[in-house]
Amino acid sequence: MSRPENSLGNALRGWRARITTEDVGLPATRRRRTAGLRREELAHLAGISTDYLLRLEQGRSQRPSRDVVASLARALQLSTDETCHLHLVAGLRPPTPPTIPHQMPPGVQRLVSRWGNIPVGVFSASWTLLTWTSMWAALLGDPSLRSPEERNLVGAVFNEPSDTGRPLFPVEQSTPEFKAALVVDLRITHGAYPHDEDFRMLIDEVMGNSEEFRELWSTPALGSRLGGHKRLRHPLVGEIRLDNDVLKVPDHDVRIVTYTAEPGSSDEEKLEYVRIAATQTTLPLSSG
Template sequence: MKPNRTELATVLKRARERIRPEEVGLPAGLNRRVPGLRREEIAMLAGISVDYVVRLEQGRGPHPSEQVMGSLARALRLDDDERDHLFSLAGVARPQAGRISLHVKPSVLRLIDRFADLPAMVVSAKGDILAWNAMSAALHGDWSRIPLERRNRMRLRFLPDPRDPARTPVGGSPDELEATVRQGVASLRTASGRYPDDPGLQRLLADLLASSAEFRELWETTPARCPRTHRKTLVHPSLGPVTLDCDTLHLPDDDQMLIVYSAAPDTPEAEALALLRVIGTQRLEPTASP
């Protein structure tokens, strides 16, 4: 399909201008010269470069990919019809039946925003980090700094890249670590059964099987299993080890998972979450050894 660059530029600009900063967890400020969000802010939320956004809004640049348009649709909080229209203007095939959904409904985005004191994020059936709130960024590290094509839990776990920004590592006992990793592999096996023809899942599995001996061994020995509630320990750079309840809520319409981290009231973990809200997003850079 041939893109309609002029109309695409108009739709992108209008969608950006209608979003209020506070809707996406950004400060409104007093000196904004443009309505809605700035191009820099949409680029950050979508995980693409500012230059790319500028070129799209000017009706030029390369042919957009399905992945980039999907990320822009999420950042702009488009509903399904608006997303499909955006894809058509970009000359990109709309999501097909039998493919993993990478679009998060605006209602779900509003929901995770309401978890003001709990880390929450939305994950696709194959482990892509699709959306997150400010508390998730504070707990795990700023997801927007991770390149879009690498923003997948299995890819980050088994195929590390030294260029990736530092993130909060998973800690805990060896048994807890193994259970966490196996749960991720089990979820991926479940997805492979549901979506055998999804090209993104096929690429992910091919990369994991070709480049990670640890993943190959787990893939051979781990049965399919749906995600379940468990406890997870994360070693935060400022708070130290924090063990939290990790509840996974299934979003059946798009076969996505809403993951929420919480702690029982009046516990050290609850106090840590309260402090995390004050600390905010950390630059999780490794410290030099003394």
């Protein structure tokens, strides 16, 4: 009979090998025969006995408690995905994050700061706009003039339009395909953050305002194609067609939304005209 695979032990040994004493604030020691932390060092950081860690790594113990797994994940400095994997190989359900993150990852912020000539917006998993480039504001209207609640795409798409102003997202967001894809993505978010009260309130509000949303929410559909070709009408250049891409950053659960034009096209010329005009004056909000 073949020996059962020791997934938990293999994972722990691999992660232990990549961590150095400097990574965890331990004093450096003489040259080591193997890379990474010693077993007794990891055990100390995780608050468990060296013997127990040995048994976990050798596969003689394969069902650690949730507290032990959480301690090992912290000591090993695991990413979100790695922490989920550790729970799975330990026979546990991965932890559920309490709330949707609304912080901008530093790497994403650096990317956005370098994309000033491209309309780029970064959204949370609940589709609230977190940050944007100057070209996003020039093309779609300045989000800084709106309240945080008005910067949520879900409300803008499904709630009744306000009489007090023009929409902040004037692109072709009303197509059935886009709405269905958006709701699929929202259901994924709901499954990932079942305890987020703000998100639940958002869904309840849209449920109460939109029969279309209620029907889509109850429809068991998979797949979420949020990008594609979009069309908008800008006050300076008229109709402009753009390619829309949605990039997800899993560890921080944000969505990077970009609008670009086909090189050499009249739409690229229009987008460039909008960029130049934005440097000279404040544009009115697009009317859709």
